[in-house]
Amino acid sequence: MAIEPHVKLSIRSLDHNFGSFQALNQVSLDIGNGEFVCILGASGCGKSTLFNAVSGLLRPTSGEILLDGQDIAARPGQVGYMLQKDLLLPWRTVLGNITLGASLTRGATRADRERAAELARHYGLGEFLRHYPRALSGGMRQRVALMRTIAAGREVMLLDEPFGALDSQTRIGMQQWLLEIWKEMKRTVMFVTHDVDEAIFLADRVVVMLPRPGRIGWIIDVTIPRPRAMDCLTSETFVEIKRRIMEMLYSQATLHGVPGAMTVPA
Numbered sequence: 410m411a412i413e414p415h416v417k418l419s420i421r422s423l424d425h426n427f428g429s430f431q432a433l434n435q436v437s438l439d440i441g442n443g444e445f446v447c448i449l450g451a452s453g454c455g456k457s458t459l460f461n462a463v464s465g466l467l468r469p470t471s472g473e474i475l476l477d478g479q480d481i482a483a484r485p486g487q488v489g490y491m492l493q494k495d496l497l498l499p500w501r502t503v504l505g506n507i508t509l510g511a512s513l514t515r516g517a518t519r520a521d522r523e524r525a526a527e528l529a530r531h532y533g534l535g536e537f538l539r540h541y542p543r544a545l546s547g548g549m550r551q552r553v554a555l556m557r558t559i560a561a562g563r564e565v566m567l568l569d570e571p572f573g574a575l576d577s578q579t580r581i582g583m584q585q586w587l588l589e590i591w592k593e594m595k596r597t598v599m600f601v602t603h604d605v606d607e608a609i610f611l612a613d614r615v616v617v618m619l620p621r622p623g624r625i626g627w628i629i630d631v632t633i634p635r636p637r638a639m640d641c642l643t644s645e646t647f648v649e650i651k652r653r654i655m656e657m658l659y660s661q662a663t664l665h666g667v668p669g670a671m672t673v674p675a
């Protein structure tokens with residue numbers, strides 16, 4: 410099937426079953442070149458499963474995943490992926506962790522190390538290149554893990570709750586840092602979060618997924634102009650978009666009988 414020229418990643422009618430459990434049901438989404446898409450949804454609705462499929466780590470039961478029109482299903486390494494639990498290797502320095510991708514695929518060259526060091530310096534990790542992860546704060550470690558994903562050099566990056574474990578102040582700093590990188594490097598980003606404010610602040614579009622079976626419920630355009638500063642969090646448009654999303658999430662939560670909470674399917 411033909412692909413629109415501005416579409417970078419096309420996910421088409423994706424289904425995935427774990428045995429008799431339907432984790433993804435007819436998930437279809439076209440993502441534009443350079444677009445930032447955030448995915449919200451209750452625990453267990455299939456967000457990480459979707460990322461595992463798009464990254465090629467998991468072969469979907471059926472459906473297509475096209476990158477620039479080429480089928481990448483079950484072909485790892487085509488997109489950058491920061492997993493939900495992305496751990497740094499404790500025995501490698503910050504620089505060693507950032508160049509891990511190259512080390513694993515073909516051996517890191519001097520040029521890889523120089524490029525990684527330059528990237529790290531540019532984005533405020535320069536002083537820590539020779540440090541080991543244990544000497545870094547949680548926020549710094551997440552920056553290194555994110556930098557590793559960026560250093561892999563893929564045009565599309567999947568980030569699964571990259572700031573999940575951070576306090577809100579550090580988180581805000583990281584969001585701004587990520588938007589800067591995204592703008593400078595013109596990457597296409599899919600970003601999973603449970604934080605509605607974070608989703609709206611970062612995204613061009615917010616995709617709300619629903620559980621049992623995991624599927625796309627709604628897609629909301631975020632019409633807030635860029636560059637965005639923190640004061641946009643209290644703007645009328647922001648509050649209106651947040652209200653709509655909260656209503657969607659809340660209607661789903663009450664639908665399952667537990668106001669404000671969602672149960673994970675067994």
Ligand SMILES: Nc1ncnc2c1ncn2[C@@H]1O[C@H](COP(=O)(O)OP(=O)(O)OP(=O)(O)O)[C@@H](O)[C@H]1O
Nearest residue numbers: 427432451452453454455456457458459493673674
């Ligand atoms: N390897 C697996 N085998 C069987 N079931 C699985 C497997 N991986 C995931 N599941 C199930 O598929 C569903 C979706 O899981 P997934 O990890 O994609 O959810 P999620 O939306 O990322 O949740 P969270 O927000 O908690 O990270 C869950 O019900 C989970 O139990």
Ligand SMILES: [Mg+2]
Nearest residue numbers: 456457458493
């Ligand atoms: Mg997950």
